Amino acid sequence: HAHSLVESFGNDYDAFHAYAQTHHDCVFLVDTYDTLKSGVPSAIKVANEMGDKINFAGVRLDSGDMAYLSKRVREVLDNAGYPNTKIYASNDLDETTIASLKMQHAKIDVWGVGTKVITAFDQPALGAVYKMVSVEDGNGKMVDRIKISGNAEKVSTPGKKQVWRITDAKDGKSEGDYVTLADEDPRKEKSIYMFHPNYTYINKTVENFDAKPLLKPIFENGELVYDRPNLKQVVHYAEKELASLWPEYKRELNPQKYPVDLSQKCWDNKRDIIEKVRQYVQDIKY
Structure with missing residues (x-):
């Protein structure tokens, strides 16, 4: 889901709870307001309440210091009894950013790469021409x-x-x-x-x-x-x-x-x- 879902409800908990009512496999976008104080705690609360009715598949980070946040989020999820819940990351990721985050030992399980894949971001024009041989x-x-x-x-x-x-x-x-x-x-x-x-x-x-x-x-x-x-x-x-x-x-x-x-x-x-x-x-x- 997108940030607009959370914004429409005005808070993370209500948005996540509504989302979980219609989706079994849930990946909650946790950075709309505050990742550590609101997003992740709300996701855990909904997962605890819904129990086996949903699969708490993951949480997604889309902004902020992802190396730092992913480590903190991993710690919070593990302590809450969700060691198998994955951490997703997005936000204009490319191979350079991903390599840097890996070098920083970020606790990210899934990389969401979109913009840099579907566009010719590094080279908008191809320097190739026809040559008769x-x-x-x-x-x-x-x-x-x-x-x-x-x-x-x-x-x-x-x-x-x-x-x-x-x-x-x-x-x-x-x-x-x-x-x-x-x-x-x-x-x-x-x-x-x-x-x-x-x-x-x-x-x-x-x-x-x-x-x-x-x-x-x-x-x-x-x-x-x-x-x-x-x-x-x-x-x-x-x-x-x-x-x-x-x-x-x-x-x-x-x-x-x-x-x-x-x-x-x-x-x-x-x-x-x-x-x-x-x-x-x-x-x-x-």
Whole structure:
């Protein structure tokens, strides 16, 4: 329920009691007036009076010093005989705030994350643009194209490509993503050489690996050819992929950058086309 419910009754106790009349599983919002002096004591009083008629599932904190309040609330609930009643927290929470509260040993059981999930809060606009990588000539042949830039990271990678997720065959941990030309298949190789596309000295040779193609056709000739997964399948896939990442990639502070590397053939093709473009520019005469 919301603060407006409590405000409409004018006090915590009457609001909680009315709420409990129509809801079996009760999570009471306890910070409308005073969390420790009114909210939590009123929730406990209603729970005591209603007994087995309700499940006193939890109390929710939506403001104030949540690290301090959660510890005090946990103590009050335990002393009142409700050790299994959970403490919920909300109020524009995000991963940074949650990590901070955990470091402060906050006694919070459930994190209510809303605003920061359903909005692009950190990056309202996506800095991505379309770049052509090949074009069909008059004879039906695909010809690779490139965009040159003074910034290495903005130089496009020409040619039709596939992206492969490379994982260790033993433990399933990710080695990184591997960008190849479309006619390459790392599953046929015993080992692959992976290197950073801009800083080629960052490299490694990977053996005993699994490779999974990530790019799949969605529409062909105007027809949908993709079997769309249901919500349960999407959640399972996301959990599986996150589990494959090393903790170094997922830490909140100074995370390691996840590698997205090029195959040797893809890199050689890019380098050759860069040289062709440079030669073209040098030969221009007006």
